[in-house]
Amino acid sequence: MKMGGVIAALVSGAVLAVSRDTGHLGFLVLVGPVPLFLHVLGERRALNTFVLAYLVGLMAEAGPLYFYGGIIPMVYGIVALQALFFALSVLLMWTLYPRSPTLAVFAYAVATGAIELLYSYVSPNGSFGALGYALVDILPLLQIASLAGVSGLSFLAAIIPAGIATLIRQPTDYLAASAWILPVLAALLFGFWQLAQPDGEAVRVALLSNDEFAGVATDEPDRNEVIVADFRQNIEQVASQRPAYIVTPEKMFLPTSEFAQLSVKLNTKIVAGIDRPLGNGQRSNTAELTRPDLSALTYDKHYLIPGLEGEYVPGKDLVSVDRVGIAICKDMDFPQFLRTYRGRHIGLLLVPAWDFHCRRKTAWQDGDRTGRGKRLRGRSHSQPGLVDVKRQQRQDHSRDFLRKKPRQSCRFGIAWYRGYLLCKQWRRLRLVARHRLQWIAVCRADSQAWVAQGRLKANEPPWPLERDVVIAKIVRMQTEQRAANSRS
Structure with a gap:
């Protein structure tokens, strides 16, 4: 194994580590694997290709290891399996590349999306760790999730870097270039068309969180009143701006009647994360929706985190009111479950997560990211504060994208391409x-x-x-x- 291959793998792994999953630079997944692909497509030994790809796969999952490794031991097994899936997909592309670069690029992208889809149906963690989640901030590409779900996003996130690598290695292979550029252009056109549609109804939502109290009520029940009092003060402050809903993190409180009283007093709806004891050592992770002059609705988390929520009982019922549904954290890793809300014509999904402040934003119509503030349509938000939930924000993003001047970058790209051909x-x-x-x-x-x-x-x-x-x-x-x- 040559040193150049190791350096290429380290570069790709480092870029993917800051872009996949918990990374904040999701767009970099579109170029992160390119150094690895450029090397392995010229590699002669299958073993070297597999080892380098597996190394990159492990580095790409550095985020989950850092954030969840000390809390959920099974994350180590998940990371090893995700790295194996990536290495096998790269090995498939390496095998087919000498025969047909076009087929190799498509095979890698299809294998990535198909493996993640099949794995989500049998894994207790659903689509956790899917590559497509990195594209949630690229709004034109994100719209393809309304047609193909998370797997469609993973397909795009895989075919773009593979296509770039083949274009660099074989710039005159126009068939291979068009085979991946045309699907990406089609996805972009659909995305811009979707973003240009008229705005839906705007709903103002307030997200509240306090890192200091995450998980405290469960471990120290005596402090529950202190936690409730702290959130009561914040709710009263934000209520002056008339949000339709106020959402708190999951498992933040023990059962209390305080939020029902606040809903009546402030004339607003509150979704509170309740850790409810059931007796016999069992508990339920509940989202309680309190409404003015109406009885509270409760939703119990359906999909529990293996190894972390063993004492919790999974829920069975859905909760929705006024075309607004409720889910909790891990439920978002199971898009096939969330699609059951479709029959209720849900336009907004409120999801108490473990901690809004420590989680990044994600959202789309029928799928979402694990453990983070989410909703079904429009631009998501996970930081504490007020959010106007409507699609106008998405249009603003698309207009900013269109306002960028492409001429200089295009000229540079053409000059670079001509230089490469020379x-x-x-x-x-x-x-x-x-x-x-x-x-x-x-x-x-x-x-x-x-x-x-x-x-x-x-x-x-x-x-x-x-x-x-x-x-x-x-x-x-x-x-x-x-x-x-x-x-x-």
């Missing part, structure tokens, strides 16, 4: 010249012998009569040279 053409000219010199050397070496044997006249060039012989000698010389290089 370098490649220069390499071809050198190769032809080297072959011609070898040919001339062989002819000069044998011409005197052929003249002595009467097979060639003194002033006659040798190649018209003995072209096959000369070519065979050139091929033999090249084979010997390659063997000598490999031995050295």
